[in-house]
Amino acid sequence: MKRRTFSLLFMVVTFSFILIPWNIARADSDYAGSEACKDCHEAYYKGFAQSVHGKKAVPGNPANREGCESCHGPGAQHIEKGGGKGVAIIVFGRKTDANTRDSKCLACHGEAKEFPFWNLSRHKSAQIACDNCHSIHAAVKGKDFLKAQEPDLCFGCHRNIRGQTNKQSHHPIREGKIKCSSCHNPMGTANVKAMIKADSVNELCYKCHAEKRGPYAFEHTPVPENCLYCHEIHGSNHSRLLVRKVPLLCQNCHNDGGHPGNPYTNLHSFRGSATSGKNRFFGRSCLNCHGNIHGSSLSPAFVR
Amino acid sequence: MVSLLPLFSAFPEDRVVEGDLSLKPIWASVDGKEGGEAKFTEYRDLREAGGFYGRARLNLDTEKYFLDFKAGDFGYDTQYYKIGGGLWGIFKADLFYNEIPHNITFDARSTFSGAGHDTLVGTPNTNVAGWETFDYSVERRQYGGNLKIDVIRPFFAGLSFQREERDGIKPIGAAETSPGGIAFELPEPIHYVTNNLKVEAGYAKKPLFLSLGYIRSDFNNSDTTLNLPANFAAPNALSLPPDNNYQKGSFKGAVRLPFNSRFSTNIGFSTGESDTSAVSLITSGYSGKVNTQNYDLALTSNPVRFLDAKAYYKYYKRDNKSDDPLGVANIFLDYKISTLGGDLGLRLPLNFYLSGGYKYITTERHKEGETDPVEILPFNTDNIYFGNIKWSGLEFLDVKVGYENFDRNAKYRTFESEVNPAKRYYYAAQNKDTYKATVDIFPLENLNFGLEYRYKQIDYSDTTFGLRKDKRHEIGTSADYIIGKIAKVYGYGDFGWIKFNQLQSSGAGLPWEADQKENSWGYGIGTEVYIIPSKLTLIFQHDYLKSNGNVDYTLAGGLFGAGGLPAFPTANNENIDMARWDDYTLYTFKIKAVYNFTKCLSASIGYAFERFEYKDAQLGDYNFVPAGPPNSNAAFLTGAYKDQSYKANLVFGSLSFKY
Numbered sequence: 001m002k003r004r005t006f007s008l009l010f011m012v013v014t015f016s017f018i019l020i021p022w023n024i025a026r027a028d029s030d031y032a033g034s035e036a037c038k039d040c041h042e043a044y045y046k047g048f049a050q051s052v053h054g055k056k057a058v059p060g061n062p063a064n065r066e067g068c069e070s071c072h073g074p075g076a077q078h079i080e081k082g083g084g085k086g087v088a089i090i091v092f093g094r095k096t097d098a099n100t101r102d103s104k105c106l107a108c109h110g111e112a113k114e115f116p117f118w119n120l121s122r123h124k125s126a127q128i129a130c131d132n133c134h135s136i137h138a139a140v141k142g143k144d145f146l147k148a149q150e151p152d153l154c155f156g157c158h159r160n161i162r163g164q165t166n167k168q169s170h171h172p173i174r175e176g177k178i179k180c181s182s183c184h185n186p187m188g189t190a191n192v193k194a195m196i197k198a199d200s201v202n203e204l205c206y207k208c209h210a211e212k213r214g215p216y217a218f219e220h221t222p223v224p225e226n227c228l229y230c231h232e233i234h235g236s237n238h239s240r241l242l243v244r245k246v247p248l249l250c251q252n253c254h255n256d257g258g259h260p261g262n263p264y265t266n267l268h269s270f271r272g273s274a275t276s277g278k279n280r281f282f283g284r285s286c287l288n289c290h291g292n293i294h295g296s297s298l299s300p301a302f303v304r
Numbered sequence: 305m306v307s308l309l310p311l312f313s314a315f316p317e318d319r320v321v322e323g324d325l326s327l328k329p330i331w332a333s334v335d336g337k338e339g340g341e342a343k344f345t346e347y348r349d350l351r352e353a354g355g356f357y358g359r360a361r362l363n364l365d366t367e368k369y370f371l372d373f374k375a376g377d378f379g380y381d382t383q384y385y386k387i388g389g390g391l392w393g394i395f396k397a398d399l400f401y402n403e404i405p406h407n408i409t410f411d412a413r414s415t416f417s418g419a420g421h422d423t424l425v426g427t428p429n430t431n432v433a434g435w436e437t438f439d440y441s442v443e444r445r446q447y448g449g450n451l452k453i454d455v456i457r458p459f460f461a462g463l464s465f466q467r468e469e470r471d472g473i474k475p476i477g478a479a480e481t482s483p484g485g486i487a488f489e490l491p492e493p494i495h496y497v498t499n500n501l502k503v504e505a506g507y508a509k510k511p512l513f514l515s516l517g518y519i520r521s522d523f524n525n526s527d528t529t530l531n532l533p534a535n536f537a538a539p540n541a542l543s544l545p546p547d548n549n550y551q552k553g554s555f556k557g558a559v560r561l562p563f564n565s566r567f568s569t570n571i572g573f574s575t576g577e578s579d580t581s582a583v584s585l586i587t588s589g590y591s592g593k594v595n596t597q598n599y600d601l602a603l604t605s606n607p608v609r610f611l612d613a614k615a616y617y618k619y620y621k622r623d624n625k626s627d628d629p630l631g632v633a634n635i636f637l638d639y640k641i642s643t644l645g646g647d648l649g650l651r652l653p654l655n656f657y658l659s660g661g662y663k664y665i666t667t668e669r670h671k672e673g674e675t676d677p678v679e680i681l682p683f684n685t686d687n688i689y690f691g692n693i694k695w696s697g698l699e700f701l702d703v704k705v706g707y708e709n710f711d712r713n714a715k716y717r718t719f720e721s722e723v724n725p726a727k728r729y730y731y732a733a734q735n736k737d738t739y740k741a742t743v744d745i746f747p748l749e750n751l752n753f754g755l756e757y758r759y760k761q762i763d764y765s766d767t768t769f770g771l772r773k774d775k776r777h778e779i780g781t782s783a784d785y786i787i788g789k790i791a792k793v794y795g796y797g798d799f800g801w802i803k804f805n806q807l808q809s810s811g812a813g814l815p816w817e818a819d820q821k822e823n824s825w826g827y828g829i830g831t832e833v834y835i836i837p838s839k840l841t842l843i844f845q846h847d848y849l850k851s852n853g854n855v856d857y858t859l860a861g862g863l864f865g866a867g868g869l870p871a872f873p874t875a876n877n878e879n880i881d882m883a884r885w886d887d888y889t890l891y892t893f894k895i896k897a898v899y900n901f902t903k904c905l906s907a908s909i910g911y912a913f914e915r916f917e918y919k920d921a922q923l924g925d926y927n928f929v930p931a932g933p934p935n936s937n938a939a940f941l942t943g944a945y946k947d948q949s950y951k952a953n954l955v956f957g958s959l960s961f962k963y
Contacts, residue, residue: 050320050365057368057392059457094696097651099606111508113460113515116558119566119604120614125647127657127694143372159756159780163798166826166849168888168918172347177382177404190556190570190600192616192645199572199598200620210498210523211545215578215592215626215636221671221681222730224594224622224637229730237822237851237886239945244804245886245922248818248855251808252771255726261809262867263816265857265880270925273875276868278930279487279939282922284477288487288939291477297528297543297580297590300635303479304542 030076034067037075040083041068044137052143053136060108071104071136098129105130114187121188122195128157133186150179154186164235171233171241201226205233216295220302222253223294246285323362323373326960330354336950342407342441343916343948349381349405354954368392381405381443394455401447408440408474412491412943413928419491420473422527428488428535428940432928440944442472442494458509463502470496475944476530481537487939488536492544495526511560519552519574528580546592548578565605572598591627596620612649612659618642624672636672641665645688660691669731677720682731687711702744710736714766725768726809733766750786755779769815773805789837795829810867814860820885824851843896843910853885868937884919888948891915896956909957918948 038045048054048068056063062070069075077088085091092101106118118124123132133153134145146153151173155162165173172178180186183204184195191199198204205227206213214224222229230249231241238245244252247264254260259280267274268281279288287293290302298304331354334344345351359376371389376382381403388398416424419438448466476492479485499522506515523545530542552574559567578592602616624636647661665686674680692706714733716722727733740758762774777800784794802822809815826849833842857880865871869880896910926946930939 052392055367055392057394059393061393094699094702097609099609099612110560111510111513111558113462113504113506113508113513116508116513116515116556117568117570117602119558120568120602120616125612125614125649125659126692127649156754156782159754159782159796159798160758160778162782162796163778163780163800163824163826166798166847167824167851168849168886168890168916172404172406175347177347177402190568190602190618192602192614192618199570199596199600203574203596206550207500207521210521210548210550211496211525213523213548213550213576213578214546215548215576215594215624216546217580217590217592217626217628219624219635219637221635221637222728224624225639225669225730237824237853237888239886244820245853248804248806248820252806253728253730255769255808257813258811261811263808263810263818263857263859263863263869263880265859265869265875266882266921267869267875267880269921270927270930273870274868275870276937278868278937282927282930283487283489283939283941284475284944285922288477288489288941289479289485291490291492292543297546298539298541299543304539 030074031066031069032075032079034069036079037068037072044068047137051136051145062108070108092129092131098124098127101129101131115185117185117188117190119188120190120192121186122193123186124188150181154180161234164232167235167237169237169239169241170235173234201228212294214295216297218296218298218300218302220293220295246287247281250286320365321363322963323360324960324962325361326359326958328357328359328956328958330357330954330956333953334950335952337947338411338943339409339945339947340916340950342410342439343918344914344950344952345405345407347382347405347407349377355380372398388450390452391455393457394453396452396454397450399447399449401445404444404446406442406444406472408442409944409946410439410441411437412440412475413437414491414942415929415940416490416533420493422493422529423531424490424533426533428486428533430929435928438473438491440473440475440491440942442470442474445469445471448500459505459507461503461505463504464500465502466500468496468498468500470494470498475942476542478532478536478542480535485537487941489940489942489944490530490532490542491942492530492542493527496545497524497526498522506556513556513558515554515556517552517554517556519550519554521550523548523550546578546580548576548592550574550576561603561605563605563607565603565607568600568602568604570598570600572596589627593625593627595623595625597623610651612647612651614647614661615645617644628673635674638670638672640668655695655697657694657696658691659693660689662690663688667731677718678724680716680718680721682714682716682721684731685713685715687713700745700747702742704740704742706738706740708736708738710734710738712736727764727767727770729764729767729771732764732770734762734764736760736762750788751784753781753783755781767807769807769809771804771806773803775804776800776802789834791834792832793829794831795827797827798825800824810860810863812862812866814862814866816857816859816863818858819856820853821856822851822853822885824849826850826890839900841898843894843898845892845894847890847892849890850888852887855882855885857881882921884921884924886918886920888916888918904962906960906962907958908960910955912952912954912956914950914952914954916948916950923948 053062055061073090075089081087086095133147135147136145183197185197186195189195189197196204230243232243233241236242242249251260259277262277264277264281266272268278270282280286292302296302296304332350332352334341334352336344358378362373364371369391373387375385382405384402386398386400390396413432413435415428415435416426417436418424419436446466446468450464452462454460472494473491474494475489477487477489480488501520504515504517524547525545528544528546530544532540532542534540552572554572557569561567574596576594580590599619604614606612619642621640622638624638626636643663643665645661645663647659649659651657667684669681671681688710690708692704694704696702712734714731738760742756745753758778760776764772779799782796786792804820807815807817828847830845835842858877863869864875869875892914894910894912896908898906898908900906923946928941928943930937
């Protein structure tokens with residue numbers, strides 16, 4: 001008996017979660033029309049009407065449906081109650097949970113070709129909703145409705161990446177020649193963690209660095225596996241975006257006998273008092289001889 | 305853009321036309337040597353005399369059509385042009401042109417002549433003043449177009465083409481003899497052309513999304529060898545990147561399922577081939593070919609409001625199918641990576657959101673043709689656990705804390721590789737802990753403050769020789785405050801502390817240890833003061849960035865007096881440390897006044913100062929031909945990355961017209 005009561009209770013609770021919001025939406029199906037919204041919210045209405053969402057030429061657009069109420073829900077009760085922020089109307093912002101806010105956008109964009117993988121997006125997992133980055137009514141210029149330009153928009157949350165892109169060796173991100181969205185799709189890709197626009201890190205890097213793609217007759221083993229083993233892609237204190245400085249970076253792996261394992265110290269600098277091995281330290285260090293470090297057609301030691 | 309003006313009248317009354325035109329004269333005074341001038345203009349085109357920089361933008365929007373045009377930096381190495389347009393709901397198309405410079409060092413020098421070409425000639429000499437000068441600089445010119453067709457809804461199709469031409473010179477190195485000998489830094493000619501074509505077509509209508517894609521990329525290098533003078537041992541040529549082509553076919557799909565669930569997949573197959581026939585010295589008949597396969601499968605579900613769930617699987621395989629008939633290039637890397645994971649998110653009472661997950665990754669590497677048992681690479685299994693909790697219980701506060709543990713196990717496949725004390729960090733067993741905490745406060749609608757802290761520690765537990773520890777702290781903060789119609793104040797601060805520890809075995813088998821430390825910090829503050837609202841605005845911005853690195857060496861006593869190090873006590877563990885390890889300071893300051901004559905016409909005038917100071921143990925006291933016994937210390941260098949410090953004063957103005 002206890003077990004049956006528990007089962008019944010469980011089903012009631014579960015179905016309540018699913019059905020209650022749906023019933024509320026159904027009960028309030030009383031649309032006032034966009035013209036009624038315009039009476040009080042003229043600036044918002046004007047922005048909407050001039051935006052892509054306001055174009056009747058686009059099939060399925062809010063302009064061809066319930067206008068403002070396509071996103072904000074039926075507004076008759078809102079008007080009856082004298083208006084007010086969030087009074088009998090859906091508002092976008094922190095008070096409304098991320099899934100509810102997203103559901104309004106995904107009602108039309110759920111199968112959009114630009115972001116079929118929003119469900120896999122790390123932003124979604126972190127409860128970042130569409131309106132955290134996009135604003136239909138107060139966007140900066142552009143057809144993406146972004147609240148700010150890249151990369152500042154992204155740096156608002158990704159402060160550690162901002163710190164890295166400010167370092168002396170960096171991709172031209174702050175110079176505006178590369179955007180975060182050049183490599184990442186913030187709306188999600190099949191790459192669950194970093195949302196990169198490729199099936200692997202190397203495939204992404206080769207889009208701009210096609211010369212590294214090879215395949216080379218002599219491969220440097222870590223290179224075809226992952227560029228990030230040696231490069232800090234958002235920015236580094238070390239030239240060429242290296243994760244650590246050569247020769248110590250190379251010595252992290254090359255500990256074999258002979259010169260790779262030897263210590264090259266301050267005394268091996270241009271004015272240092274060491275008497276040999278200095279050309280393995282000063283200038284570009286290991287790369288003074290092993291120039292083809294990404295791969296070679298002629299030399300297994302990458303010196304040709 | 306003037307030629308576009310007649311189009312305006314072709315559109316109906318409801319058109320919206322807006323845009324701007326601006327001209328920005330800049331005068332610059334740069335105090336820096338070869339490397340400094342290049343560093344100042346690393347990704348920009350701004351030389352001593354400055355210039356006039358123009359920008360134009362036009363947006364035309366009607367109920368049925370749109371046209372966007374933007375362009376800027378006309379005639380400079382950073383110029384860009386993009387024109388796009390379309391019929392709403394029917395198609396979109398654009399054409400673009402973009403240039404990206406990358407300046408490394410100006411007026412570098414080579415003992416050989418022929419910089420920028422595929423043959424270097426001459427005999428090494430020490431008269432640096434008589435050497436040929438050239439710039440280490442690479443320019444990318446990208447142009448292409450995109451077309452997206454929407455009229456066939458729910459079907460769609462897209463086509464894009466991009467061609468990139470890359471020209472310039474970058475540094476490369478070669479040993480005079482192999483192995484060892486005098487090191488020669490050389491100018492590598494860059495004359496690359498890459499053509500990329502992408503086609504995609506699909507179907508998108510609830511509950512289904514399907515897409516087929518094809519990518520082809522052809523890379524061509526005009527110089528696949530750099531012919532070296534006769535003093536270089538055979539082969540006296542340096543191989544440069546061979547021509548290659550890459551093709552990929554892909555399928556993406558997603559379908560909605562009951563219980564607010566969705567199944568997604570992404571499948572891709574690629575083939576990359578390189579053509580070394582132009583590398584004249586290759587006689588092995590090597591023919592490069594690599595195939596990859598990728599499968600992503602994911603199921604996400606949000607069956608009840610308080611639960612988000614995700615399960616996913618990824619399989620990625622690289623198969624090196626290169627042909628090497630004479631067995632010259634006999635080590636090819638194949639690998640397979642499988643990832644299986646699941647995430648859960650729970651919306652809890654009191655505005656808590658709890659999320660966590662687990663990921664299991666296996667990596668199998670095979671070096672085909674590898675006969676050295678020490679070099680047989682291990683298989684890895686990674687177990688990753690993570691959890692986050694976010695609290696948004698107050699209207700003015702968000703707090704988030706998270707933790708991730710990454711545990712890697714390395715399974716060695718030969719006795720020799722297992723007992724080898726030297727382990728390479730990219731496959732070595734490791735345990736990584738990452739902690740992060742974020743606080744975002746917005747007590748007022750016009751005041752925001754954010755603070756983020758991250759701590760990461762990696763222990764390479766099985767490594768005796770190699771990288772053993774990686775530890776880092778990162779703090780980032782930002783704030784902005786809008787004081788009514790009076791001013792806006794904003795700022796940020798970043799701090800990073802990194803420490804690496806590695807233990808090495810010297811050529812003579814004696815141990816030595818190095819601790820690398822990097823301290824980086826930076827801040828920026830800025831304000832916009834609306835002196836006469838809507839008329840006169842004063843803008844001030846200051847940024848500061850500093851990095852201080854060092855290496856603390858500890859050598860076994862027997863190493864002093866060996867490997868070129870002076871004998872103890874001349875050299876000891878106190879005087880071998882590196883105090884300057886990519887140390888730099890970047891200081892910038894900008895002040896600008898903007899005056900709006902009308903709603904359409906505005907002008908600005910300003911002054912900026914930039915100072916970059918760079919010091920490094922490897923580049924300090926630079927010498928193009930360092931003295932030393934031949935075949936041991938000697939090198940012929942070109943000055944790459946030398947003297948990167950600079951100071952620059954800039955005076956600028958602008959005249960802008962908005963319409």
